[in-house]
Structure formats: C-alpha cells, structure tokens
Amino acid sequence: MSDSRSTVNLNNQTEVESALAALCDEKRIAAEKGNEIRANQLWRDIQALKVVSTYVTAINNIKQQKYRDAWCELEQCEIICKFLSENSNKEFYNSSGADFVERYVSKWQSLYPYCMFISPAMVVGYYTCSICEHKIRPRSRCEHIKGRIYNGELCTHQAHDLEIREVSIVTKPVQKYSVIHDDETLDFSLLKYLCSHINNPFDEWEAHWTTKNFPKERFHSVGEDHKCPCQSGNKFGQCCSSKAEIEIPHVDFELKNGLNKNAEVERFPY
Ligand SMILES: [Zn+2]
Ligand SMILES: [Zn+2]
Known part of the structure; x- marks a missing residue:
C-alpha cells in the first residue's frame, strides 16, 4: 500500500478507521516476529494514511465553516508530517501525499485570522x-x-x-492549538472564498498577497475609533482617514483547475 489515497475512500471515516486498524494489526504481528523493516514500513503507511485523511477532514470542516476544528486538524497534520519526513525517504514522502499535505497545511494556516x-x-x-x-x-x-x-x-x-x-x-507558538480569539469576532472570508472554489481537497492553488487601493468613500462605515482597514494596527482616525485612497491587503487566488463559476463572488468587507 504505497499510495493510501488510491485505495481508501478518505471521505468515509469508517473506511479510514478500518484501514488503519488493519495496518496496526499487521504492524503488531511484524513487530512480534521481530521483522523491524516491515514494522517500520507499516508505521510509515499508517502515518501517511493518517495525514492525508486528517487533511481531508480539515478541508471538509473548513467547507462547513468549522474553522477551529480544522485549525487543530491542520496542526495535527503538521506534527505527523514532521515525524514522517524524519523517518522516510523523499520518494515515499512525496508519493504518499505527505509532501502535498505539508505544503498546503502552511498555505491554509496563512489564510486564518488567528495571531494570538x-x-x-x-x-x-x-x-x-x-x-x-x-x-x-x-x-x-x-x-x-x-x-x-x-x-x-x-x-x-x-x-x-x-x-x-x-x-x-x-504570536508564534510552539504548538498552535491554544488560540485565544473568539471565532465569532473574526473574519474568515479568505477561507470561505477559497473553499467555494475547491472541489477536491487535493486541488492545487496559490495565494498571492498584494494590496489594492479603494476610494475613501467606500469605508464610510468605519469609525475614527475603529481599527484602520490598512491593518497597520492603528486607529482609523490616526492612520488613513484623511487619505483619498486607502490601500488594503488583498489576496489573489490562482487555482490550477480554474475558478468555479458557481462559487460565491468576492466580498468587500467594509
Ligand atoms: Zn529507550
Ligand atoms: Zn491605515
């Protein structure tokens, strides 16, 4: 079982669980027989299946707006990837999908508004x-x-x-589980927007961070005491409120399979 993605339906939790249980049994038998090479390979197969299935669960949770659950699952993926990469060769790491998960976990994390x-x-x-x-x-x-x-x-x-x-x-924790924000107060629009364009968790995408200028009139709902939309961390009144145009952070998404026509239209958050 070198490519766990092709043999197990990762959207089916029961199927994943029973595949993992079978691999664990096989690993225990190999270990009891003292077949260390086989037992170690089965450990890798188990970790690879865990990491791709946890990644699929995370992306499904983002789709269902369960952002905090997904955050913790992405963190689990990161930890599994670290141990797996230290204990497997490049070829296995890439072909098992772990390399993909490692790259995309940090991309998804970068779209979260969490910072404390x-x-x-x-x-x-x-x-x-x-x-x-x-x-x-x-x-x-x-x-x-x-x-x-x-x-x-x-x-x-x-x-x-x-x-x-x-x-x-x-702001840069060793472990990322203990977020202190209240999700209700945060803006998850980047995740929401990207998710509406993703059909398969293994779709490839790129996020390009830029800025965009908008005329000041479009920010009429922002008070002088509110945080400045330019995200400097200062109050609007002491930052950009006197400018004719306000430069706000903007993300352009590039999807390998193209943008989904039925997906929701981009939203101006002010
Ligand atoms: Zn020891
Ligand atoms: Zn500003």
Whole structure:
C-alpha cells in the first residue's frame, strides 16, 4: 500500500478507521516476529494514511465553516508530517501525499485570522523513553533517539510530574492549538472564498498577497475609533482617514483547475 489515497475512500471515516486498524494489526504481528523493516514500513503507511485523511477532514470542516476544528486538524497534520519526513525517504514522502499535505497545511494556516496564542511555560519533573521506559537523566540515557522509529514505534520522551509555572500570550507558538480569539469576532472570508472554489481537497492553488487601493468613500462605515482597514494596527482616525485612497491587503487566488463559476463572488468587507 504505497499510495493510501488510491485505495481508501478518505471521505468515509469508517473506511479510514478500518484501514488503519488493519495496518496496526499487521504492524503488531511484524513487530512480534521481530521483522523491524516491515514494522517500520507499516508505521510509515499508517502515518501517511493518517495525514492525508486528517487533511481531508480539515478541508471538509473548513467547507462547513468549522474553522477551529480544522485549525487543530491542520496542526495535527503538521506534527505527523514532521515525524514522517524524519523517518522516510523523499520518494515515499512525496508519493504518499505527505509532501502535498505539508505544503498546503502552511498555505491554509496563512489564510486564518488567528495571531494570538496561549503558551504555557512548564517545568518537567523527569522524562522517560517511550520505547524502553528508561528514566532519562543527564548522564543516563538509553540507546533510543527521540523522533526515530524502532520496530514500528516512534520514540518520544514522555514528560512526568508536569507543573505549569506561567502562561504567556505569544504570536508564534510552539504548538498552535491554544488560540485565544473568539471565532465569532473574526473574519474568515479568505477561507470561505477559497473553499467555494475547491472541489477536491487535493486541488492545487496559490495565494498571492498584494494590496489594492479603494476610494475613501467606500469605508464610510468605519469609525475614527475603529481599527484602520490598512491593518497597520492603528486607529482609523490616526492612520488613513484623511487619505483619498486607502490601500488594503488583498489576496489573489490562482487555482490550477480554474475558478468555479458557481462559487460565491468576492466580498468587500467594509
Ligand atoms: Zn529507550
Ligand atoms: Zn491605515
């Protein structure tokens, strides 16, 4: 099973689950027999199927305007891709679809309006190796390397006796799950617009970030105290309100399969 996309219907959750369960069974048997090469290959097949199916779920959730769910699924894809790329060759990574997912996850993330995250600072009591359960100390390590696969299992260092010391708000988090915005107050129009043109999650597209000028009259609904539409972060009254034309960020989408004629027309947000 080198290309999981061609054998499993990724829109069918039950089918994906049972394909994953079958692969896990096969991996367990290979591991028990000590066939490490086979067990490791099955680990790759499992991760590849997980990453493409999670990506499909994310895009379907964006289509259904479940932006926060999709955000977390895109984050999961990013993590799976990282471990898979470290443990497979280029050929497998590309042909399994993981390379596509890695490239498109960051493209979709760039269309989100999220910019603030909670980042907890933790103190860890101690770590253990997930393969041999060895307690890791500065001068006592086991032979396993974090992030590598051994007999079909990924080696991770598991944290114990965690204590949260402080929580800070950051713009570039290590993990992206803890968004602090209220989705109701945000503008998801880029995702909405792009989604209405995408028929298949594996459609290819490009986003070109530019700016566009609009006459000031078109911003009559923006108050002096509101954030400036140019997105400088300043108040309109102290930024562009005296200009004849206001330059606002604009995204041009280029779709490989062309624009969908029935899709919704682009919206001017003011
Ligand atoms: Zn170990
Ligand atoms: Zn401005």
